[in-house]
Amino acid sequence: MRNDHEAVVVEQHVHRDDVGARMGMWLFLFTEVLLFGGMFLVYAVYRYQHTNDFRLAAMELNTGIGTLNTIILLTSSLTVALAIAAIQKKNKFLSILLLSVTILFAFMFMVNKYFEWSAKFEHGIYPGSEELLNRSNGQILFFGLYYVMTGLHGLHVIIGVVILLFILVFIIRDKVTFDNYVKLENAGLYWHLVDLIWIFLFPLFYLIQ
Amino acid sequence: MMGQTAVAVKADNFYHQSTNKYSGILSWLLTIDHKRIGLMYMVSIIFFFLVGVIVGVLMRLELMAPGKTIVDAQTYNALFTLHGVIMIFLFIIPGLPAIFGNFFLPIQIGARDVAFPRLNLLSYYLYVIGAVLALLSLVLPGGPIDTGWTFYIPYSVRSTTNISLPLLAAFILGFSSILTGLNFITTVHRLRAPGMGFFKMPLFVWATYATAWVQIIATPVVGITILLVIIERLFGVGIFDPALGGDPILFQHMFWIYSHPAVYIMILPAMGVVSEIIPTFSRRTIFGYTAIAMSSLAIAFVGYLVWAHHMFTSGMSDTARWIFSLLTFLVALPSGVKVFNWVATMYKGSIDPQPPFLWVMAFIFLFSIGGLTGLVLGALATDVHVHDTYFVVAHFHFVMFGGTGTIFFAALHYWFPKMFGRMYNVKFARISVATFFIGFMLLYFPKFIMGYMGMPRRYYDYLPQFANLQMISTIGSWILSGTIFFIVGYLLHALFKGPKAPSNPWGGVTLEWHIQSPPIMENFKTIPTITHEPYDFSQLKEMKNA
Incomplete structure (x- = not known):
């Protein structure tokens, strides 16, 4: 249809709108909250049905590693916030440093998670295992939810790391600068969400015993 | 027709202007222009719609006579699942927002594009990926999914057909839908032209805006539900498996928490x-x-x-049931408000029965039947009788196909000259409204009667007393599908051979009728300042002189 190929490139089709970009990010975070909200709903229903089993199963989780990971994630939220403050003050180097520390913390979180899950696997506690199937339904559900919810959260940590790595490159290449840092802000928002979800997961699985 | 000032269509329009350095097919595939993306959606969505129509016709052929007619029972199960999945996830949910929302929402608020043009293209490709995965699951070993489009547990965990792949497809399509919604909300908040307050926006923008909120609020819940079913199939964690303590009814709740609002994504x-x-x-x-x-x-x-009104017979407390029934009746009120306002608008108006208007007339009639029979289903006592019968199928097709489907054609006929700068054969269009209506009534109205008489939905075979009504219904499907292919035919013809359309063939006053057909890249040379109310027809005189 109408094929005279005089492609006229329209310059700057994508305009810059920081408020709009943040608004879009908040809306996206809202959908993430609802995604996990579905999981929390399932958790609430089964906790109500199997209160005692959930209590018993929770005692088997390693509160020490959980606490350590909470501290790690909370601190990483601080460093990513400071990275934004640094770039606002035109301190590119400090921002890169703080962002790298954030990513490092994320790796530490995942390493802890790896050891925690492996320990559970060694004890034969994983979905479909003989050990677990011999237990009560409530405990099966608790560990099922434990793997699904912390697994989904872990997936978000990985996605967060990928996003932060991109932003790191952007800062190094001066695509994110002191007067144009909305990408870093949005990545920070995403990272805070990852942190926030963990703050709810931690007491629900490790602390209520 | 008014506004017949034959504006010569200028050569420079968005068909010749690219947002990237490519020309030809790549300038389309990599475009970030909302109009081109809208048209790419249009091609894909109409393609899948036609596939869905053909599958539907095959189902009707099978049901033409009792016993086996053309396919075996397992194939029939796959057919009705496929028909549902294609029509719902690939046609009717994305249909109006992704095509006409993309094309006209920015224009109607006086914007050059949506807020996130690149994200918009990503949404399109997510749609394509979802569609491809869904189609792939048909041919892979294991066989096509046979659970029905509702994927009810426990069958969806036990069935040996390909379930996980189409579920993943639905998840990805949901993600596409979320990104489109997010884009539209931000666009409406950030990119309205000067003077365009919220209450000067055209009502299509309002509706798309409300839809976008439903997309954002509801879709993630089905996303996680679908993921849980996939995880259940892969690892057997037991969340929905009664043998391990899980609750299949919880799945139904979570499924309908999305899938009921989804019907408003379709109709709004x-x-x-x-x-x-x-x-x-x-x-x-x-x-x-x-x-x-x-x-x-x-x-x-x-x-x-109101989601739990799908589950009145699934096991719920009586208190929950009557609350959900009450809420269901309440949600009928705003729809009623709209219908009465539309009819009141016509009162003392100077009515010009062009094809888009005729489609709307068909819509009001069919949608009212669909809406009122919805109340039969929303009432507890009657729902027990007609639950999971053809009555539900008829109700759903009256509101969705008679409602949204009819309006899909209305929108197509209304905006066709604006999108393509060509005019279709109005006489053909008028005839097709009539045959569409006849075919539709023949196809779906007997289902109300059969449902009331107790014919269950999704059954491969039926008792002899239903034979006549089933036959009428099948004949209706021929008329209806014939009409649809006829419409596609004359519109395609108009696309290439139709006479040039003026910029305002219908005498509309919203912003899209102020600009040339087809519009230029970025829509406006200068962003307009809005001084009029959205439907102030006193503008028509100035528009003619402009």
Whole structure:
């Protein structure tokens, strides 16, 4: 249809709108909250049905590693916030440093998670295992939810790391600068969400015993 | 017809202007222009719609006579699942927002594009990936999914057909839908032209805006539900498996928490299109602008709270049942508000029965039947009798196909000259409304009767007393599908051979009728300042002279 190929490139089709970009990010975070909200709903229903089993199963989780990971994630939220403050003050180097520390913390979180899950696997506690199937339904559900919810959260940590790595490159290449840092802000928002979800997961699985 | 100032279509329009350095097919595939993306959606969505139509016709052929007619029972199970999945996830949910929302929402608020043009393209490709995965699952070993489009547990965990792949496809399609919604909300908040307050926005924008909120609020819940079913199939964690303590009814709740609001994702934009077409062809400002705008938001909000009316026979406390029944009756009110306002708009208007208007007339009639039979299903006592029968199937097709489907054609006929700068054969269009209506009534109305008599949905075979009605229904499917292919035919012909359309063939006054057909890249040379109410037809004189 109408094929005279005089492609006229329209310059700057994508305009810059920081408020709009943040608004879009908040809306996206809202959908993430609802995604996990579905999981929390399932958790609430089964906790109500199997209160005692959930209590018993929770005692088997390693509160020490959980606490350590909470501290790690909370601190990483601080460093990513400071990275934004640094770039606002035109301190590119400090921002890169703080962002790298954030990513490092994320790796530490995942390493802890790896050891925690492996320990559970060694004890034969994983979905479909003989050990677990011999237990009560409530405990099966608790560990099922434990793997699904912390697994989904872990997936978000990985996605967060990928996003932060991109932003790191952007800062190094001066695509994110002191007067144009909305990408870093949005990545920070995403990272805070990852942190926030963990703050709810931690007491629900490790602390209520 | 008014506004017949034959504006010579200028050579420079968005068909010749690229947003990237490529020309030819790549300039389309990599475009970030909202109009081109809208058209790419249009091609894909109409393709899948036609596939869905063919599958539907095959189902009707099988049901033409009792016993085996053309396919075996397992294939029939796959067919009705496929028909549902394609029509719902690939046609009717994305349909109006992704095609006409993309094309006209930015224009109607006086913007150059959506807020996130690149994200918009990503949404399109997510749609394509979802569609490809869904199609792939048909041919892979294991066989096509046979659970019905509702994927009910426990069968969806036990069935040995390909379940995980189409579920993943639905998840990805949901993600596409979320990104589109997010894009539209931000666009409406950030990119309205100077003077375009929220209450000067055309009602299609209001409807699409409300829809976008439903997309954002509801879709993640089905996303996680689908993921849980996939995880259940892969690892057997037991969340929905009763043998391990899980609760299949919890799946139904979570599924309908999305899938009921999803019907408002389907119908709200259609209601927005109706609110555009009726004023234009009545030459009269819309009656009750604020009421219509607010009723869209009310539907979006209350519609979120009625999901369990799909589960009146599934096992729920009586208290929960009557609360959900009450809420279901409440959600009918805003729809009623709209219908009365539309009819009131026509009163003392100067009605010009062009094809888009005729489609809307068909819509009001069919949608009212669909809406009122919905109350039969929303009432507890009657629902027990007709639950999971053809009555539900008929109700659903009256509101979705008679509602949204009809308006899909209305929107297509209304905006066709604007999108392509060509005019179709109006006489053909008028005839097709009539045959569509006849085919539709023949196809779906007997299902109300059969459902009332107790014919269950999704059955491969039936008792001899249903034979006559089933036959009538099948004949209807031939008329209806014939009409649809006829429409596609004359529109395609118009696309290449149709006469050039003026920029305002219908005498509309919303912003898209102020610009040339087809529009230029970025829509406006200078962003307009809005001084008029959206449906102020006194503008027509100045528009003619401009």
